[in-house]
Amino acid sequence: MSASEVHVRAPGKINLALRVGPARDDGFHPLATVFQAVSLYEDVVARRADDISLTIRGRGEDLPTDEGNLAVRAAALLRETAGTEAGAALTLTKQVPVAGGMAGGSADAAATLLACDQLWGTGLGREELAELAAELGSDVPFALTGMSAMGTGRGDVLTPVMSRGQYHWILAVQDEGLSTPAVFRQWDEMNGLASDDAEELPQLGGEVFSALLGGDPLILARALGNDLEEAAIELRPQLADVLAAAERAGALAALVSGSGPTVAALALDGPHAHSVAGVMRAADVAAEILTVTGPVAGARVMEHVGRR
Numbered sequence: 125m126s127a128s129e130v131h132v133r134a135p136g137k138i139n140l141a142l143r144v145g146p147a148r149d150d151g152f153h154p155l156a157t158v159f160q161a162v163s164l165y166e167d168v169v170a171r172r173a174d175d176i177s178l179t180i181r182g183r184g185e186d187l188p189t190d191e192g193n194l195a196v197r198a199a200a201l202l203r204e205t206a207g208t209e210a211g212a213a214l215t216l217t218k219q220v221p222v223a224g225g226m227a228g229g230s231a232d233a234a235a236t237l238l239a240c241d242q243l244w245g246t247g248l249g250r251e252e253l254a255e256l257a258a259e260l261g262s263d264v265p266f267a268l269t270g271m272s273a274m275g276t277g278r279g280d281v282l283t284p285v286m287s288r289g290q291y292h293w294i295l296a297v298q299d300e301g302l303s304t305p306a307v308f309r310q311w312d313e314m315n316g317l318a319s320d321d322a323e324e325l326p327q328l329g330g331e332v333f334s335a336l337l338g339g340d341p342l343i344l345a346r347a348l349g350n351d352l353e354e355a356a357i358e359l360r361p362q363l364a365d366v367l368a369a370a371e372r373a374g375a376l377a378a379l380v381s382g383s384g385p386t387v388a389a390l391a392l393d394g395p396h397a398h399s400v401a402g403v404m405r406a407a408d409v410a411a412e413i414l415t416v417t418g419p420v421a422g423a424r425v426m427e428h429v430g431r432r
């Protein structure tokens with residue numbers, strides 16, 4: 125069964141905890157991370173067409189619309205895997221900041237995989253889609269599953285994490301992104317480890333898991349931490365001012381999300397988030413201050429048109 129038009133929505137993420145180990149032989153760093161999907165979304169509408177094409181709206185209008193774009197790469201990979209000749213005209217509406225440490229490109233890839241799977245009726249299960257997702261990027265599997273999950277391996281091996289309640293975040297978004305490989309390279313420079321540490325795997329303490337189970341933002345605030353934060357600040361010293369501004373504005377805690385430069389500040393509840401956001405806007409440390417909640421669902425179909 126296939127459709128003539130499918131709309132899929134996928135969320136951006138915050139890394140609540142991120143531990144990094146020394147680079148493996150393939151250049152990737154082993155990670156131990158806890159992802160939380162948040163209510164900042166990428167929307168992909170896929171329509172039947174002869175070829176794969178992409179139109180971008182919202183953020184990222186300067187991004188490539190050919191195979192340089194993760195959404196196009198996702199559609200092409202699915203087409204090859206499913207052995208179909210079908211095409212898709214993709215319209216992507218981006219809200220997640222580009223190169224912001226919130227995995228917007230990964231959400232685009234996840235949303236496109238699911239949209240084209242439905243459009244073409246390829247009938248791949250979630251597990252097969254997750255395998256394709258991991259081929260596209262370390263963060264893509266999480267964008268499919270959403271909610272809260274631990275990521276190990278290069279961040280692509282997921283284990284669901286129990287989480288109670290909704291958390292309220294303030295996001296300080298910068299105009300200019302940071303390159304993920306550049307931040308990992310900076311981490312390498314700052315953490316040059318001896319060769320006998322090469323097999324070392326990063327570990328997460330239990331604090332973040334018990335905090336999420338308990339549902340108390342005051343406790344989660346004490347469990348947040350990101351090993352890439354110092355490297356991101358080294359490359360973008362202004363991030364130290366953003367973190368300080370979040371603290372002055374009364375946030376429970378603040379950290380750089382993933383490889384940055386987005387800073388996520390945790391609030392007690394919705395009204396508190398609104399008040400922290402107001403103070404942070406007045407401090408003028410970021411291009412935009414947004415409020416979001418998490419956890420939210422992963423990539424999901426919003427609408428099918430002309431199912432037959």
Ligand SMILES: C[C@@](CO)(OP(=O)(O)O)[C@H](O)COP(=O)(O)OP(=O)(O)OC[C@H]1O[C@@H](n2ccc(N)nc2=O)[C@H](O)[C@@H]1O
Nearest residue numbers: 151152153225226227261262263278279304305308382383
């Ligand atoms: C740092 C994290 C934390 O969640 O998120 P972002 O800040 O990008 O959102 C992720 O590990 C990013 O995942 P993603 O952006 O999908 O990375 P990929 O496309 O797989 O890899 C891009 C590049 O980042 C570096 N990389 C990525 C993942 C990893 N575990 N080790 C690495 O060293 C490598 O240089 C790789 O070539």
Ligand SMILES: Nc1ncnc2c1ncn2[C@@H]1O[C@H](COP(=O)(O)OP(=O)(O)O)[C@@H](O)[C@H]1O
Nearest residue numbers: 192193194222223224225226227228229230232
């Ligand atoms: N659909 C896409 N959206 C965003 N970036 C993309 C996309 N396709 C390819 N890219 C490339 O991936 C890089 C980082 O992607 P993004 O997911 O936005 O950030 P991050 O890895 O920091 O979470 C961008 O700078 C861009 O070069």
